[in-house]
Every structure is written in structure tokens, then in C-alpha cells.
């Protein structure tokens with residue numbers, strides 16, 4: 001036992017040693033210790049967000065936590081010695097976990113230039129100059145893993161932000177993810193998420209960065225102006241074209257249809273509206289105050305059967321001779337000079353470049369504005385070795401990720417079960433309502449017993465429902481077969497929430513029916529006049545499914561479940 005512990009200690013020690021001493025590690029922050037000693041929180045106004053030293057949810061591993069919503073956050077860690085980005089390979093790697101998701105906010109790192117470039121840790125803000133910005137950013141339509149370099153144009157001395165084109169989308173879950181950017185000496189850039197390469201780019205390619213690092217050789221002359229007589233009109237009306245002699249612009253578009261005939265039975269003398277014969281002058285109508293009472297108008301009932309009432313008017317139709325206004329046809333403009341473009345002049349900012357010339361990284365900063373809390377940063381690494389970055393990834397991020405994957409799998413399974421439970425709840429709600437139906441009479445206790453039993457043992461629910469159906473259907477059959485008078489007004493069980501009773505009418509033909517087979521037909525005549533009772537439907541559907549799963553079949557036809565809805569409501 002003792003020996004085993006000792007071995008473990010040695011292993012852990014070796015592992016820790018491996019990270020710190022692993023070849024190539026230039027900087028590594030695991031946040032195992034509180035960050036307060038070594039990281040500096042910006043004191044800039046606006047940056048009120050509180051950083052916490054917190055465990056990643058479900059793990060014993062600490063990270064740097066964005067603790068509140070809707071705040072600006074800024075924190076910085078100065079490196080012991082600035083990291084050169086232009087010699088050899090540089091690997092930038094860190095973990096972020098969006099524990100509460102990310103609707104709008106950043107979760108990226110800024111690799112800051114030396115402070116001589118004009119910033120201090122306590123005044124760190126969004127203006128502090130960086131060489132590289134890398135990591136997730138999401139808000140509204142924006143959803144990308146940024147990779148931006150700030151590169152100086154040697155001609156102008158100005159720093160330009162160059163954004164990696166078509167960046168990767170941010171993983172949209174709440175799990176730990178590790179982001180890696182590998183800057184290779186051959187100008188290649190590789191972006192990995194969770195160790196898998198998501199994007200490859202070349203710093204010198206004009207397609208991979210916007211704007212490209214090397215500016216264009218020529219630019220449109222800003223002083224060049226379009227000459228006033230420059231003709232950009234491609235087509236013009238033919239000046240030689242003449243309106244044909246027989247083109248009459250005044251011919252109307254529509255003419256009377258002389259072939260139309262008044263339909264037989266047209267009631268010329270009937271008005272389209274008549275006084276409502278059923279309307280009565282209200283008793284409190286005062287002719288002096290309210291004016292003379294007039295009956296409201298209704299559509300003339302005699303016109304309903306006739307093709308039309310009142311004066312018949314000849315309809316109009318399209319005029320075949322209609323030509324409309326004459327326009328000259330278009331021809332190519334003989335004076336067309338093409339679309340004007342300013343002339344190109346040499347670009348004064350142009351420079352030659354073999355490889356990017358980035359300022360060294362003197363500090364790592366997190367400067368974000370986020371609407372979400374719960375963003376957790378961890379295992380920030382700068383390394384000169386791809387392989388050692390990978391082994392650190394595997395040792396720190398992977399175990400957490402595997403645990404989270406497993407947890408998600410279990411939760412999804414549980415959610416599926418929850419879904420089932422949800423259905424069960426609905427089923428039982430309905431069953432209890434049914435048990436309350438007065439038709440059941442003496443059977444009620446039996447039904448209640450069955451339902452309670454089913455609730456205790458959900459696995460036997462189908463069997464229970466079948467038994468229930470049998471118990472419930474038999475009195476129903478009795479009732480239906482004994483209907484003698486018509487039409488039957490039936491009361492449906494009151495809804496749980498109130499005393500309102502809904503009424504169901506059974507049509508005339510239902511009365512004559514006898515025997516089980518014809519029962520199905522009778523359902524055609526049962527009409528549900530109150531949509532509020534439609535929540536009984538699930539039970540009937542389920543009970544029928546239960547029946548059809550039995551080879552012996554249903555006592556009545558089950559194929560027609562929409563009609564079956566109603567049978568439950570026929571109650572005395």
C-alpha cells in the first residue's frame with residue numbers, strides 16, 4: 001500500500017515535471033494555484049468583471065473563471081522573457097470551456113506586444129497592442145475562432161490587422177475544448193481544435209488573410225476622376241426608329257364583351273340587399289333622439305338561388321387591338337465607352353516580404369466583453385514543440401473531455417427516459433380522468449386499483465391499459481347497445497380543473513345499432529361538440545394500439561382511431 005502510494009507520487013511528480021520541463025515549453029499556466037499572485041487584473045474603468053479561481057464543473061481541476069454575465073473582463077500575465085514569433089516553430093495552446101454556452105461574447109486570448117509599444121498591465125484594455133489574437137468569438141451572426149495577426153508595414157510603420165479568412169466555427173457545446181495554433185517556420189499556420197486540424201493556411205497567401213500581408217503592387221489612383229463626357233450607357237433607343245402608321249396608342253386595354261349574355265333567371269327588379277325581416281325596433285328606441293329606426297340590411301335571400309340581382313351589366317374583356325404606348329427599340333450605344341475605372345498607380349505602401357515579421361509576445365492577456373458567465377480558461381501553453389503540446393493536451397484536456405462525453409451520453413439516455421416518463425404522466429392523467437367517468441359505476445374502484453398498480457410498476461403499463469380498456473369498454477358497450485331514445489344528450493365527466501360539463505350529442509342512427517361490428521359504424525354519428533374534451537384522445541389511441549398488439553384483436557375495429565375518439569364520451 002505504502003509502496004503503491006509512493007509509486008503514484010513518483011508518477012504524478014514525473015508527470016508534472018514533464019509539463020514544466022517538457023522540451024519546448026516556454027510558458028505554461030495550469031491555474032492549479034490561485035492566479036492572484038501572478039496575473040494582473042486590469043484596473044481600467046469599465047472592466048468590472050470579476051475573475052475567479054474555480055473548478056471546472058464536474059472536475060477537480062481549477063481554471064480561470066468569468067464569474068458574471070454582461071461585463072467586460074481584462075487580465076494579463078507578463079512572461080518572464082518575451083517569446084520570439086519569427087524564429088522556428090511556435091505553438092499557442094489553451095483550453096476554454098463555455099460552461100453556460102455562448103450567445104454573445106469572446107473567449108479568446110491576446111498575445112501582447114512588449115509594453116514599450118504603449119500599454120501597462122493595470123491599464124490593459126481593448127487598445128493594448130497585440131501580435132496575435134486567437135480563440136472563439138460569437139455574437140449574433142458572428143461565430144468564429146479568430147486568428148488575427150497585427151503586422152507592421154515596414155514602409156509606413158503602421159500596424160495592420162490581418163484576419164484569417166473563412167475561420168472555423170466555435171463548438172456549440174458546454175464541454176472543455178482545447179485550441180491550438182501552430183506557426184511553422186515555412187509560413188504555414190495550422191489551427192487545431194481538440195487536437196484535430198481544422199484549418200491550414202499560409203501567412204504569405206493573399207487568399208488566406210484579409211487583407212493580405214503583402215499589400216497590392218498597384219492601387220486605383222484616388223485622384224483620377226471620371227471625365228464628364230464619359231458615356232457608360234450601354235444601350236439607347238434607336239433614334240431612326242419610327243412609330244408605325246397603324247400603331248394607335250389610344251386603343252383601350254379593355255372593351256365590353258359584346259358576346260356576353262344576361263344569364264337566365266337574372267332578377268332585374270330585386271335589390272341585392274333587403275331589410276332584415278326578423279329585426280325589431282328596440283323597445284328603448286326614441287325616434288326623436290335616435291332618429292327614425294331602420295331595419296339592418298341583409299343579403300337578399302332571393303338572390304342566393306338566382307344568378308344575379310339588380311341591373312345586369314355587360315362584362316368587359318381584354319381588347320385584342322390594344323397596343324399601348326409605342327417605344328423605340330433599344331440598340332447598342334455607338335458612343336459607349338465601357339464602365340469607367342480609375343487608372344492604377346504604384347502602391348506607395350507596397351513592400352516585399354518572405355515571411356511574417358511579428359513583434360515578440362511579452363504577455364498573455366484575456367480582454368473580452370461577454371454576455372455569458374461560466375467561461376473557464378485553463379492550461380495556457382506556449383511551446384516550441386508540436387509533440388510536447390500534444391502530450392500536454394492529452395494529459396490535461398483529454399481526461400476531462402472523456403468524462404464530459406460520458407456524462408453527456410448518460411444524460412442523453414436519461415433525457416430519453418425522461419421523455420418516456422413525460423408520456424407516462426400524460427397517460428396516467430388521462431387514465432385518472434377516465435376512471436372518474438360516471439359510466440364506470442361499480443367498476444370505478446377496480447379501475448383505480450389497476451391504475452395505481454400501473455403507476456407503481458411502469459413496466460407493466462401496456463398490460464394494465466389492456467385490462468383497463470376491457471373493464472371500461474364493457475359498460476360502454478352495454479350502454480351503447482341499450483340506447484333506445486334519440487337524440488341522446490350525454491354528460492361528459494367534468495374536467496379536473498372546474499365544474500364545467502361538456503355535452504356530446506349522439507346522432508340519430510346510433511340508436512338502431514346492435515352488435516359489436518356495427519358499433520364502429522355508429523361512431524360516425526357521435527359528434528363531439530366541445531373541443532375541450534379532446535384530451536381524452538391519447539387514451540383511446542393507446543388502448544387501441546394495445547389491442548392491435550394482441551393477435552386476438554380488438555372487440556371493435558381499431559383501424560379507425562380518429563373516430564374512436566368519441567366513443568368514450570357517450571355517457572348518460
Ligand SMILES: *[C@@H]1O[C@H](CO)[C@@H](O)[C@H](O)[C@H]1NC(C)=O
Pocket residue numbers: 050051052054067068
Ligand atoms: C467569485 O468569487 C467571489 C468572491 O470570492 C464570490 O463571491 C462569487 O460567488 C464567485 N462567483 C462564482 C461564480 O464562483
